[in-house]
Amino acid sequence: MAARSCRPLLPDPKARPTISVPEAGELLGLGRSASYEAAKRGDIPTISIGRTLKVPTAKVLHLLGLTA
Structure with missing residues (x-):
């Protein structure tokens, strides 16, 4: 049986x-409520x-230091 990864693709x-x-x-390691709070503050671009x-x-990939 193959191991499943918990990390989002x-x-x-x-x-x-x-x-x-x-x-x-x-992707940023936040929960649902924290995600919406970060978006409201402008920390997550929307x-x-x-x-x-x-x-x-x-833009999320750029925040993570990855190229899109």
Whole structure:
């Protein structure tokens, strides 16, 4: 039986240009509430579409020191 990794996979910015705030927070090691608080403070870059917040995948990868 193969071991499962608990680490989230890094999304490809070309395939998924945006991700949800909780997904971005998970990549950064944050929980759901902390993710939305960080987005509200501007620590996680977001795009507002109506009442929906999306996070540009490339910007999250840049925050992690990875190239998009």
